[in-house]
Amino acid sequence: MAKSKYEYVREFETEDKLLPNVFILVRIDGKGFHKFSAEHDFAKPNDVRALNLMNHAARSVMNELDDIVLGFGESDEYSFLFRKSTDLYQRREAKIVSTVVSLFTSAYVYYWRDYFPDSSRPKYPPVFDGRAVLYPSEVEVRDYFAWRQADTHINNLFNTSFWALVEQGKMSPRAAEVKLSGTDSKQKNSMLFEEFDINYSKIPAIFRKGSILLREQIPKDMDKDAIIPTLPETLPGSMVAKATLFTVIENSSSSLDTPSETTDSEN
Ligand code: ATP
Ligand code: ATP
Ligand code: MG
Ligand code: MG
Ligand code: MG
Ligand code: MG
8 A cells, every 4th residue: 555645653653572581471450449449339448259250351351362471460469470471462561451451341340240240340440550560580570579479468457457446446548557557566456466366367368468370381292272261251259269379271382481491492
């Protein structure tokens, strides 16, 4: 096709290719989910339906984008780790981040009814933002996930204590905040146990530790159809809650340079 005289405006687009051979991590986070969760009557401190919907949306992302090897979710956020050697969109940052965010958001809305059967759709369109971060080695990748999981734990212990004081202890939110300020984990744990009979370590792992999605590699010679049907399209909530960890299965002949491997056979 002949070029039009307007074609020159394309030259204004800037290059945003991400550095080769480093891990690409994309994290998405819900915009204003403090309000969104209240408007949709999420259970406090943790609504398991909302977490399972997040997990389902993340699974949709991983089913579409083969190069994501690991996902981690908590609250209104999800992190996706790409294999080092991914060449998705020639590593163009805007294409990668916008595709992840868009797919996650549309899946969140698409599957809403499966988790909130009393409403056919959310009251207003939810928004997620996204960013890409590059990590040079497995050390930072491991520390990244440790950081997010520590965040899950700290927030959950605080929120569990806060809502115990408010709902069971009949304290005002302000008073509960004052009571908790300056307390360490040990003090929160014993307060929960002594005043509210809550054994923190018995709280479901999905609340304390978040959710992990791992991609499993299927050997080349294995029959794809023999395996895929065993993976239900909708994972039952109890299964996710109990296991915290579940897998996405891929029939892939390429090797995955997962963070647990030290060599990249493809590079
Ligand atoms: P921002 O737009 O800056 O991200 P935010 O309101 O989304 O603001 P976050 O720090 O992302 O704030 O926190 C998300 C909030 O969403 C939590 O503090 C909690 O109130 C709520 N939330 C998210 N998921 C759940 C859930 N599964 N159950 C109950 N509440 C949830
Ligand atoms: P890429 O993922 O690279 O963007 P693409 O298949 O989306 O690939 P585009 O160049 O974006 O390709 O073109 C979008 C295509 O979608 C059009 O060529 C056309 O076939 C189809 N399409 C989009 N909107 C309409 C529409 N309203 N009616 C009919 N076809 C449409
Ligand atoms: Mg925030
Ligand atoms: Mg948020
Ligand atoms: Mg958040
Ligand atoms: Mg297109």
